[in-house]
Amino acid sequence: MNILILDTIHGGIILGDALRDMGHAVDLVDVYRGDLTCQGSIPGETAISKTYDLLIHPVHLDPANPILRSIACPSITHHEAVRWILHSQIQQNFLQCGFWIEVSGARGKTTTATALASIMQGSGILHSSRGIYRYPEEEYITRMSITPASLIPVKDLLKENEWCIAEISLGFTGLCDIAILTSHEDYQVAAGKLSARTLKHLSALSCKKVLVAPDVSFVHDSVINAGDVARVCGTTCMYSFNGIEGSYENLLLTLEGYRVPLQLATAAALILGYNPEGLQNFPSLPGRMKIEKIDGRMIIDNASTGACLKTTCDAISLLRNSHDENFQYTLIIGQEARAVCENFSDEEIIGVINKEHPNQVILVAGDDRMDTSTISDACKKQTIPITISHSIPEGMHIAKQMPSCPIVVSVKTWR
Secondary structure, eight states: OEEEEEOIIIIIHHHHHHHHHTTOEEEEEOTTTOOOOSTTBOOHHHHHHSOOSEEEEOTTSOTTOHHHHHOOSOEEEHHHHHHHHHHHHHHHHTOOOOOEEEEESSSSHHHHHHHHHHHOSSOEEEEETTEEEEETTTEEEEOOOOSGGGHHHHHHTOOTTOEEEEEOTTSOOSOOSEEEEOOOOOOEETTTTEEHHHHHHHHHTTSSOEEEOTTOOOOOTTEEEHHHHEEEETTEEEEEETTEEEEEEOGGGGSHHHHHHHHHHHHHHHHHTOOGGGGGGOOOBTTBSEEEEETTEEEEEOOBTTOOHHHHHHHHHHHHTTSOTTOOOEEEEEEOTTOSSSOOOHHHHHHHHHHHOOSEEEEEEOSTTOOHHHHHHHHHHTTOOEEEESSHHHHHHHHTTSTTOOEEEEEEOOO
16 A cells, blocks of 8 residues: 555654555655654655555654645554554464553553553553553563554564563553553643543543543443442552452552552452552652652652642642641642643643642743743742743752752652
C-alpha cells in the first residue's frame, strides 16, 4: 500500500520504519514543524497532490488540518496503526507474549504501572514516563516517550513469555489483555476541538477487558471498577476477587495520589490471578510526593507529568502534617517546556496559590501557554513574593536561599 503518516514528532518515524519493513511505501509529513529531514518526509502540499491507500494520523491532530480534509482515503490513528503493526510482528515472529497491559489517564499512570510491575510474576518490561525497566531486577534500559508508537521498539525488548506493562498517552491500542483507565479528568486536545477523555473511552471500546478507577464511569462488556474489588480504609486495602481475598497495610494509601493507583494495581493483580499483598512494601516514587531531607530541609517532590491542582494540594497537606501550624514553606510550581499535552493551567496554579497561601512562590515558566503576569498578579494580591525561573534546578537554587525552609516542588514535567 501507499501510506501517508502525519506527525513525525510523536512516533511517526517509528511507524514509517515498521511499515516499510512490512513492504509498504511510506510518506511522512511533519504537520507541526514542517521538518523535511526525516526519511520519506515531504511537504504537506505535495502530499495533498498525491494518492494514498491509507492515511495514519495522531488523535491529537486538529480535525480541520488541510491534509486530513483534502485526502480521500481510509484513515486510522497512530494507536490503531500500532495495533496492526504489533499484531503482524508478533504473528510473523511466532513470539509467545505474556500478559500485555496498557495504562492511560490524565494522572496516576506511572504510579499504577510501577506498582503493578512490582508484584508481577515472572519477568517482563515496564514502559513508563520514568523509563523502560526490566523486571524483576528493575534494571534500567532506556527512556522513550509514551506515545503509542514507542510500543513497537518496546515489544522488541520482550523475550519469550515475558509480560509488558506500558503507559500510553491519549488512549489504548486495543492489543492488551487489560486496559487500565486511571482517572476521569478531561482536557481539550486537537486545537481545543476534541475531548481527551472521549478519545480514551473510544479507544478502550476495542479492548478485551477494561479496569477503571473508582470514580470513573465507563460502559463496556467487560469492565471492572477497582473500587468494587479493592476497598481502602485509612492505611488498609481490603480485596476480594475470583477466590482471592485478603488485605495489606501501606501508609501511602492515605494519599489520593497513591490510593487510587494502588487500588488499580491491586485489582489488576487479582484479575491476572495474583495475590497483591506485596503492595504493602510499595514505596513512594520520585516526582510522586516522595519525601526527602537534604541538609535538614524537608523537600516534597511532586514534579511529574501528573502534577496538577489536586496533587499539589495533597503534597502541601503532607508537608503540613509534618510541621507545626505556623511553619513557612516555598512552593515551586509551573511547567517545563511543553512537557505534556495537558498543561498545568493558569487557573489551577492560581487556585493552589489562593487555597494554600505559600510563603514564597517560584514559578517555573518554561511553557509558552503560561500567562506569568496573571499568576504574578494573583500572588501580589496576597502579598506573596514570586520569582520566575525557567527550570526546576534553577527554581531549587532560588528556594534554597531561604535557610531551612521546607520546599514543595510541583511542576508538570516529563518524568
